[in-house]
Amino acid sequence: MDQKNIDDVPTAIEIVGAVTAQHGMIRAAFHAAKTGSEKDQEVATERLLRLLAMHEAAEQLTVHPSLAHAGGGPVGVGDDRMAEERQTVQLIERLQELDHGSYEYNMQLALLEEAVTHHATAEESSELPLFGELGATERMRIGQALHAVATAVEGECPIEYGTFSTMVRDSTTWLAG
Numbered sequence: 001m002d003q004k005n006i007d008d009v010p011t012a013i014e015i016v017g018a019v020t021a022q023h024g025m026i027r028a029a030f031h032a033a034k035t036g037s038e039k040d041q042e043v044a045t046e047r048l049l050r051l052l053a054m055h056e057a058a059e060q061l062t063v064h065p066s067l068a069h070a071g072g073g074p075v076g077v078g079d080d081r082m083a084e085e086r087q088t089v090q091l092i093e094r095l096q097e098l099d100h101g102s103y104e105y106n107m108q109l110a111l112l113e114e115a116v117t118h119h120a121t122a123e124e125s126s127e128l129p130l131f132g133e134l135g136a137t138e139r140m141r142i143g144q145a146l147h148a149v150a151t152a153v154e155g156e157c158p159i160e161y162g163t164f165s166t167m168v169r170d171s172t173t174w175l176a177g
């Protein structure tokens with residue numbers, strides 16, 4: 001992890017580490033959304049949904065397009081993952097319509113966690129092995145976007161809470177800015 005070149009371009013291994021660390025952060029955020037008082041759970045759920053919006057925006061902006069252009073990678077890897085991300089938007093927007101703490105809400109949160117876990121595992125097995133094929137510019141963009149998300153979620157979040165597609169759109173604008 002110390003093998004940075006002169007331009008501080010992250011290595012493929014460092015990028016893989018950053019993606020899996022962010023997936024770990026998401027798993028922990030799901031746990032927090034189901035633990036503690038109702039108020040704690042509501043706060044934790046908002047943080048979870050903000051994190052998911054920023055993470056998916058970062059991937060849609062940097063990871064998936066880079067892999068789609070990466071030479072030698074299986075065609076369509078990014079497309080499958082992007083279809084799962086569109087499905088996630090629907091699951092979250094349905095969750096946001098339900099009363100927090102209701103039976104339906106808890107069922108929907110469980111469905112969402114299962115879908116997001118499946119999606120992250122699929123990314124880790126299908127996409128991360130291809131990161132070695134990316135050029136320095138692409139690795140730099142991915143590294144910067146993931147770092148921005150990890151930093152933002154720990155501090156004052158730059159994304160106002162709202163519907164999930166609005167948060168993804170705002171996250172994309174923020175990351176691209």
Ligand SMILES: [Fe+2]
Pocket residue numbers: 055056059081085119123
């Ligand atoms: Fe993703």
Ligand SMILES: [Fe+2]
Pocket residue numbers: 023055059120123
């Ligand atoms: Fe991901």
